[in-house]
Amino acid sequence: MAAPLTLLLILAVTIRAALYRSSLADLIAERVEVVSPLTAWKRVVEGLALLDLGVSPYAGDVFHETPLIIYLFHFLVDYAEITFMVSAINDVFVVPIQFRKQKYALEAERYPLDCLELIRSPKEMYYIPLKVAMFYLLNPFTILSCVAKSTCGLNNAVIALFILTTIKGNVLLSAIFLSLATYQSIYPLTLCAPALLYLTQRQYIPVNFRRFSFWWFVAQYAFMYLGSLFVMICLSFFLLGSWDYLPSVYGFILSVPDLTPNIGLFWYFFAEMFEHFRLFFLCVFQINIFFYTIPLSIKLKEHPVFLIFMQLAVISIFKSYPTVGDIALYLAFLPVWSHLHRFLRNIFLVSCVLLACSALFPVLWHLWIYAGSANSNFYYAITLLFNVAQILLVSDYFYAFLRREHHLSYGLYLKRKDGSEATLVLK
């Protein structure tokens, strides 16, 4: 296990190092698919320069990262390659999580089942961490995002740490990392629900709203979460000496003033809209992201890890400034659900569409911006298709997961009452 992992790491680091040295790095760092106004390294550099001059980094509406990030780079960096190092380490962080995941999957095996086919053998599970690491480290999306020095890599690392600590069952660290992730980009707030579900499950606390023990645990977690969030926000205030960063970071994320095209759904919609509808639709779009938490948590009450995957996917599809780095994070989970492959229905169609869209993004961008012959509609059409494909992918996995659960309890080969073979239909 260790040897292939080391090889993989060496390969991944070599690819990134080679790309850093090549002329492609600058090109990649400019791509709107890879960097967003929030995560662009160019803007971080600008923020650092302002900070060095003694001006607030948020003056001038360029820098939108959180204060902790800028201080992190302020102390750590001054080497051009540091981000690369950090990102490479981030990537490594994801790996150990999956060692844990293996344990979780073993637990899942205790299901009282008659259909052995559906249960993963320990041998299969043995390779899952390696596959996850491979999926993340060698995913072109991750590589692009890393070479562009997008701070998205750091956010991913924080979320990865959160998942790791949660699965390990460390309540305090889980809350701290979750608050750090929330502090970074608000949206991971929705991961609260799966974290709570998982931790209660682990501590054998029944999810029952009438039980005191449940509420006591929720209160504990909420206290730790809000407490560390409060500490971070205050720390940022004391570091900067002003509250400038609140509108500049969170206001920027929530009110979406920057309509630079990206792979998300916001820019075109809000660029076309009449100004007086803006607030209303802004609320609709933002609530949309948080809203899925409730139905998904109810449906996936028993399976918080899958819920985490679903939430990450929903966030990266619907967030206001998505980049390919966000997508890479939830794609890295796919090998974990390799036992669902037999129930997937549209995977061929979806992967074709995702592939084609990824190739078409730069082409249509070229036609629109450089050649001047196409227009924004072309690019947005591809964005739309890309997101529809992602939604199909996620819902396909969701369906496959539910169907597996169904088979686990009712047997793999369903029979109708009259004895003929039955099929499951999603309606």
Added chain:
Amino acid sequence: MGLLSDPNRRRALISLLTRLNAPICVVCYMAGVVWFMGLAFEPFTLRTYMSENAMGSTMVEERFPSGERALATGREFAAHKKKVGGMPVDWLVKTMQARGLEVFTQTFSRTLPFPDENKERYMVKGTNVYGILRAPRAPRTEALVLSAPCTQGDHNNQAVGLLLGLAQYFRNQIYWAKDIIFLINEHDLIGMQAWLEVNMGRGGSIQAALSLELSSDVITSMDLVLEGLNGQLPNLDLANLFYAFCQKIGVLCTIQGKLQRNDWDSVSGYSHSVQTMMLMVMKQASGRPWGDHGLFLRYHIEAATIKGINSFRQYKTDTNTIGRLLEGMYRKLNNLLERLHQSYFFYLMPSLSHFVSIGYYMPAFGLLAVILLLRALDLWVQLASPPPGTEDGVVDTEQMWSPDVLSVLTPLVISHLTGVALYYLPIHFQKMALEHFPVSDTEAVVLTAIAVYTAGLALPHNTHRFVSGEGTEHGWRVLKLVAVLYLAVLLGCTALINFSLGFILALTLVPVAAFVTPHVPKVPSAFVLVILSPACTLLFSVFFFQELQEVPISFQDGWVLYLSVISQGILDHSLYGSLVYPLIALLVYPCWLLFWNILFWE
């Protein structure tokens, strides 16, 4: 969503598609070709019309009077050119200054990666001269360009004369709202490239440009050239403007050197418009700029080349009339309030008065591309369904896929490395080839390219054998699935940027992708595969193009032309950044090699 969620209907559809896969593919291919040929049929095309309001009517009064003087200036220019033995810079500066322009010169030098034997140049040094006519009452933010190349020999003197004549005449008019730049560029596109590189950085925007080519005192018709770098076309309104003024002034106008005909319902009329459209397709597919305007398009400047043609017909047009034509066009362009953006950017023209827009021609390509998707679906179903023999219907996908990764990855990597070699070696090995073989510079480059290309064909026999011993039935299916999807994406992207290139490649590569398996008879299939490979496609295109232009050539000359086309492609890439050569070398050729690999899968 019914189709996506109802398993019964899905199964029915998929079984229909897999059962009838081959016939559907054949029908799609036919339909694609027929659709494409139908594009030239006049009732299926749209009539051109002016979309830009500011240029809507041709109600300007053109009064350019001094055609004779322009010709005299042209003769003077010719005399000076002969005396200096190149571009008479001093004379031009003096003449332009005398006409009241702000005159600038720009010297440039460029070393080609290897000597260009067609135009006999290697280290190019030259000067561009340009004069700016300042708009009397406007900020200096917008400009129009009129350019004429200064070429060696007796060519194009009249164009320079007319340009100077127009400069003088325009100077005395008061209605200019935009600066007009009169540019005389040396060494055709290289000079143009140098001029654009320097001048595009400097604020102000150029909204339209025309390049003028005139080589005789009296002409019979004007030809419009639209195809620019990488097959990019100017906004259709520019062509409309030209056509409208030709109609108004009564000048015979052509596109691709073909006159408009009215008998679209006769066979010869139809074949005429097919010919015109095919010429446009071939020119666009080549990715070369077909006139000096070609490089403007890259900078968002709508541009076209206007060529005066003297074909010894009865109908004569004098320089006065051409001057009036240009005057009219510039006055209309002068009225533009914003960039040309209303009309089409993606079109084909079967005649100057009719066009086919992207919505009409894309289905032809789509029908070809759908074949690839159908084949991919078929392969996917084959891969996903259990191999005959196991009854329980349970496939351990993990077990099945893992050993294949290596056998799929190896051909992919090796064929791309061959592509990289094809891209880099010709220029880098040129010196070595020259030392060892009795060939000229250009030949060295082209023959190296052909050698690398051919050497690539020998690779597949060894690639997977030395990795994983024996290719499995499953292995080639996976490889083919990857290759087919790769080709589909590649062709789709190409067709978006340059429809003609994408369509021609699809026409030849799609059948290859559809039929190749390791089980077809080796020798005939290998022959077909080679015939349909990108290099052979280019060879046929060369002959076909000559045929379309009605100057058929012998095989010997055709081969020489073929070699020069390849060298031109490489030069265009390194000089102007044409994308066709890297596209073929780095992507299309490796993709084709994958299919070659599948054929020899053992």
